[in-house]
Amino acid sequence: MVLPLAIAVNLLAIGFFKYSFFITSNLAVVVGHGIEENFRNIWLPIGISFFTFQSISYLVDVSRREVVPPRNPLVFLTFVSFFPHLIAGPIVRYSVVCRYFLDPKWTSGDVFHGTVRFLHGLGKKLIVADTAGAVADACFALQPGELGFSAAWIGAVAYTIQIYFDFSGYSDMAIGIARMFGVRFEENFRRPYSAASITDFWRRWHISLSTFFRDYVYIPLGGNSGSKSRTYLNLLIVFFLTGVWHGAAWHFIAWGLYNGLFLVAERLWRRGKPAAGRTLAGAFYVTVVVVFGWVLFRARDLSYAYEYWQTMSLFKGFSTAIPDNVAQALDPLTAATLVLSLSVFFIPGHITVGKGLEADAAARVDYVRFAYAVAVGLVASVLAFSRPFSPFLYFQF
Template identity: 45%
Template sequence: MVFSSVGFLFFFLPLVLAFYFVVPFKYKNAVLLLFSLIFYAWGEPRYILLMILSILANYGYGIRIEAAGRRQGRRRLVLTSAIVVNLGLLGFYKYANFFVDIVNAALHTSFHPDPVPLPVGISFYTFHALSYLIDVYRRTEAAQRNLFRLSLYITFFPQLVAGPIIRYHDVAAQLRKRVFASVQFAEGIQRFIMGLAKKILLANPLGAVADELFTSPAGDLSTASAWIGIVAYTCQIYFDFSGYSDMAIGLAKMFGFEFKENFNYPYISGSISEFWRRWHISLGSWFRDYVYIPLGGSRTATWKVYRNLLIVWALTGFWHGASWTFMAWGAYYGVLIALEKAGLEKLLRRIYPLNHIAVLLLVMVGWVFFRADDFGYATRYLGAMFDIRGRDLLDAHALGLLSLNWIYFAAAVLAAVPIYPRLVRLRLSPSLVRLRTAILFVLHFLMFGEVILYLINSTYNPFLYFRF
């Protein structure tokens, strides 16, 4: 089940809200847990048992880590065992086929086991569990003795299958007690509708353009078509994933939870490092706090700083998928950020405002590897973008795509810069504030109506990050 489906909008969500607000507070977590399990089982019934077993194992690991007390060796042993089990499950389901292909290529063997299907959201809920265990190990949080609360933390349906990655210490207190306010609920509805509109009205039509071009032979693309394809995908992945995060944050607000932001207008960044402080913030901060800093972070020898960066970015690429293109994408950003540490960032700042254009170009090159099905196609697609020898610069196909979709590209550009939040934060007189509130209400109402019309008339509705 996806948030942008008619079944979720008009059946699941109203039902869970009705039950949630009818029952006393002591039963609210139980209601959310039950509906979260139903939500997951709706799309992945065969893997619901796997997730339940994972929760039970991590519940036990947390208690055992805390019970070890001051015996640091014992605490470390239990945590190591928990990490091995969690990453072992993730590795088996997400990377088994990839490693079999590597073995076949290296040893010239022909092992062909049945493909292992990928449980939806396993990368996210594994990182949720590890966050909890590491927080307990570091004594920043006590082990959760209430199994229902820990289960809800891991399975809470707004963030279950595509994030954002919620850190345990950020919601531990909210699992015990929450304050419900009509203002918070209204903000949640607005945020959900905004995310839904990003996904349906921008990501979907631009995604259709990107799919058309990225499924065409790269050698048949004109230079303009190749650039239209990567610009469309650059917009699609941002509005798809940030839209999902907006919907998750909005849904959480409706139930009294406050999640941290996951995106902060990354395409206005002036450096690659800044881009990753604004893009998928929850993933970047997870790797920073649980991998980069324990390795020594930036407070170590210079060569170790670069080593740490390359390790983190290799893991970031691998986390996204079992493919050489994701590995290349991770290595690409590791090298770029290492170069920025070595002085490239200062150079970019000196060429303001051209640094913003340079960053966008570098990001789009990275997205080619992220979108391409294999490394060979990625290199050929880059050739179509930059190698104009014997290739049309502009053809009828490119002109046709622009004429049909220019309004989506224009709207995407406007929505990718922080115009809306600045308008909302403008200090106005009371009468103008009321006018702005009325306008925003009408705007959200119209966006929701347009979304419903789209859903009724279209079957194209993928979520990119469900594959992770």
């Protein structure tokens, strides 16, 4: 009885702060306008989605006796308020990190490797994500009538690059800062754009969220132990919630369900056979589905996403020249950065840089890492200080 109540308290809090306006504004369509106004200007506490989910995971893990509650409440409070990941993830589970808080250990290696990892993430954010973001913003600022086929694809691909480098960059930074304190977070990304399928993509993208929903929603709902139709329903519920978690808007929900439908379709296609490795056709399929998915995610609303999709898929405005604002955003350096960053689609999925930067290694490897960190840090600093302030995309979640 205590567990549902405690979970409800957490969900009510996030429901009030994050979803009350969305719910009441949709209700207002039915019962008449006005009620939503009371919820319009509610301030969203920073990182509410992350610390709420962490608290829920703690409650469930304790109730399942998978972890022992700490005697010292400060340990729990430190866990919940541990700042590196609070704003944009990853979602950290108590069972994974409790040992670092209960028995803190800290070495000079932690600081060095953590700093290198942090700068690696900073570089991803400032050198690639923000650069791609300028192009994506220019494309998504266009009205559907102004979008041509080329601009639509450029915008969609640029956003695909931006969101990955932005979010995974933040995760690298969070992992790096935590490491500086001697705390090791689990990886949140594992080269998602090199996935063999959408199912595989979700094992590599925002891993902490996927595993949260797997362990606390999908499996409690029955997972894949029931009938096929029940499994598919469970998957759709999980992805509906994934969409809702990202934001109180229909296009996020649609994006969640869109991904869920592809997971169901892949299960139907495979008919229980084990998943094959990555093939050229599979890579093409994943890329197209993911890029279209991010359009849904980035669009201002569903109708815009629909028109954007039409332009991309029906060759609308095929001969339309790239609009000036997009051409202006695509300066040679930006274009070069975008083209280079497309390598994340082609490099084999097992090659990961972030985690590799942290492994113990010989002195010369450390010096190479040091040189890399200094170079990335300098370039990132020049970019950070010479551009207007640009927040992380995932701050809003």
